[in-house]
Amino acid sequence: MLVEPEHEAKLRAFVDYARRSVKAFWALLVASLVLCLGGTLLSLAWAPAIWAVPAGLLLTWMLVAYPFATPETIRAMGIRRSVILARVGAGMMFVLAVATVLLALRAD
16 A cells, blocks of 8 residues: 555554454454344344344444544545444444434334
């Protein structure tokens, strides 16, 4: 990857952060999926929507703390813009998680 000399230190710091954070990223992703599946498997009608909040919050926090994008996105947009895109996506996921719960509670 080509980078201007004045940005090389930031790139190296981000790459080091990404390498150190891979295990935590995957652990949080699996935990949020377990929350979603656990809520879905419960027999109560409102349970999946209620479980969407902790899973949505966990995913939101994960994407803000670990804003990693796909290599294709990084090639197309650059690292800085892909990090911004990941964090915007996290905000949208949070709004959807809250909206899901509010709609489920309203239906009862």
